[in-house]
Amino acid sequence: MRRRQIGPGPSPMSVRDVELLILGSGTSAGVPIIGCDCDVCCSDDPRDTRTRTSAALRFVDPGGDDRVILLDTSPDLREQALRHDLWRCDAILYTHNHVDHTFGLDEVRRFNAVMQAPIHLYAEKPTMEFLHRVYQHIFRRQDNVNDSFVATIMPHLLDADRPLDLHGLRLTPVRLMHGRLPVLGYRIDALDERKQIAAEQPGPLPLAYCTDVSTIPPESWSLLTGLRTLVLDMLRYRKHPTHMTVDESLRAAGQIAADRTWFVHMSHDLAHAETDAQLPASMALAYDGLVIGDGRTSR
């Protein structure tokens, strides 16, 4: 992303030019899946090609600097970054430790090189332990035989009960259940100059990003009120132990009642055009490259 650096000057009150870029909208195996010739896997509709689910929140911070926060690092991160012209990454927030949400971490070393700065990584303890185990060459850098071209990460443990203020945003963890695995969604609000939730929220904010969820615990519903944008898991029609079905997602989205809901993490059971045509007016299937911005969307 080559956006202009605004530089010093009169400091605006809040973040601006906020948009959520859907980097990937597919389930863990992607769509098409290997070894399948079903209608969706063979579809000509580009929206039926889905890389693994993740997103980038792009915005200008109150100081006038461009910022990008990644929500997960999918195994397709390199391809996604190239396709969508991502040049930087200020922070990564993880939802959980599954491979389809974490196995792109190695790719962020290019952002380090371009930005000449470390990347802040936020995750709960189980996810952080997983990352330390899998990415020993990043987290135990001193043990590498050759220390060349390795991501520079500043890890921070997330407390699910404590919101995180970052670059003019408040990122509030939302506890979700992914089968029996506790995972995190995030509610994102803009802050005003007093570091309070801003009365006027720009672009798609307030926004909640809730991927890989089968049930929303009772205590989390209050964090999902008054949303302009909801991004929610929707795997397929048939029941699944760790993801919401079409019916379950529609029911939850109806209860949450965001102005606009976008579904992600779809399998090859859901053809984009056919499924999307059956959804209520305020809801739609997301697709790779979708930009959720100021009430408008663009590819």
Ligand SMILES: [Zn+2]
């Ligand atoms: Zn997943």
Ligand SMILES: [Zn+2]
């Ligand atoms: Zn298929």
Ligand SMILES: [Zn+2]
């Ligand atoms: Zn998962």
